Amino acid sequence: MNTTNTTGSPTPEPEGSSRPARLIQNEATTEIPVHLLFRDDAEPRPVPLEPAVVGGRPGTGEQPRLRRPAQQAKARPLAQVDPELVERPARVLPGVVGVLAGTCGAVGCVAASWWAGVLPPLAVEALQLPECAGAGLGPVQWAAYAGAGALGLFGFGGLARGRTGRAWVLGLFGRYRGTVRRTGLLWVNPLLLRRRVDVRLRHWRSEPMPAADRSGVALRVVVLVVWRVRDTARATLGVEDHETYLRECVEAALARISVETPGAPRSSVEAAGEALTGLVARDAGAVGLEVFSVQPVLVEYAPEVAPAMHRRRIAALDAQHRASVLTSVVDSVEDTVTRLTMRGLVELDDYERKALVKDLTVAFCAGRQEQSP
Known part of the structure; x- marks a missing residue:
């Protein structure tokens, strides 16, 4: 072959x-x-995907080399970066324990006073205690006073009232010790620092904030934010003031999102609200805030551009009105001339037709101007 x-x-x-x-x-x-x-x-053989072989440039003597695919760095969640900034329940006791401890401390102080003989006679009669000669205020009596007083102070001083929609963030010497979300009478260690946090669903109507539309025209926007504190530890300890941080997140989102001008369709306003909600929820979620909605409720031009935009809008409306009037006049003239010629009422040459169209146009325009306010 x-x-x-x-x-x-x-x-x-x-x-x-x-x-x-x-x-x-x-x-x-x-x-x-x-x-x-x-x-x-x-059965085709599987093609290995990694590591990739990159050939050398011809004529340079460069040997083929291996190139491994770049691995994207995985961002660790905030809980792994700082485990202390995660909300966890604090250790508290029922309020009955504090009441009993305080009562025992008060009874101990009264007993120590009766033992030392410094209890007033009226108190002895009221409490129906037997008479005691009194041993005086010695070291033993002072120790009894100190123990009973400390017990009473810890018992009554640790009483707290938990409310619905409120939480306590507890700290000891700058360290987070837990969050109390329980309601009713509780006993909390009086040495712990308590910070009250509102965990209810809240809404905030902002002041006019700067923004811009798609053309870059300066606007002033008032937004309504619906949010709540989801993680009290991050909201209290992760940022200095979570309300101020939320306000700054809204301002940053308005700087990145173009807001529609006044009078825009409802669909455009809803799209801008969804974009704002997504950005603010992502930024505020890092500090334990849960944002449900960020909607613009008032959009107006900035004071420095409001007169110019008002004149431009009036000019646009005037031009639109003139175009509609002219279209209506042309249609009326065309209909009139067509009826006259089709019914044989008049026979017109080109010159007479142009003259008739001109006269009808002037008459119709004058009539429309008289009808318009």
Whole structure:
């Protein structure tokens, strides 16, 4: 069997030799077996994806090198970065324990006073205590006073009242010790610092904030934000003032989102509100705030551009009104001329037709101006 070379001329096969593999060869490529180009594999081999082999540049002697795909750095959540800034329940006791401890401390102080003989006679009669000669205020009596007083102070001083929609963030020497979300009478360690946090659903109507539309025209926007504190530890300890932080997040979102001008369709306003909600919720979520909605309730031009935009709007409305009036007049003139000629009432040449159109246009325009306020 003869094969063909790159020029198209047949190449005879040597006699007495086995059938060689057919080759394709030219001056730009190496020899490639023809049977490899038309090979049909029943099960294709999987192609390895990594590591990638990057060939060297020809003529430079550079060897092929391996290039591993870049691995994207995974951002660790805030809970793994600082485990202390995660809300967890604090250890508190029922209020009955504090009442009992305080009562025991008060009774101990009265007993120590009776033992030392310094209890007033009226108090002895009122309490119906037996008379005691009194041992005086010695070290033992002072120790009893100190123990009973400390018990009473810790008992009554740790009483707290938990309310619905309120939480206590507890700290000891600058360290977060937990959050109390329980209601009713509770006993909390009086040595802990308490910070009250409002965890109810809240709304905030902002003051006019600067913004811009798609054309870059300065606007003033008032937004309504519906939010609540989801993580009291982050909201209290992760930022100095979470309300101020939320306000700054709203201002940053307004700087990144284009707000529609006054009089825009409702769909555009809703789209801007959804975009604002997404940005503010993402930024405020890092400090434990949950944002449900950020909707613009008032959009107006900035004071420095309001007169110019008002004049532009009036000019646009005037031009639109003129265009509509002109279209109506042209349609009326065309209808009048067409009826006159189609019914054979008049026969007009080109000059007379132009004169009639001109007169009708002037008459209709004058009538529309008299009708308009």
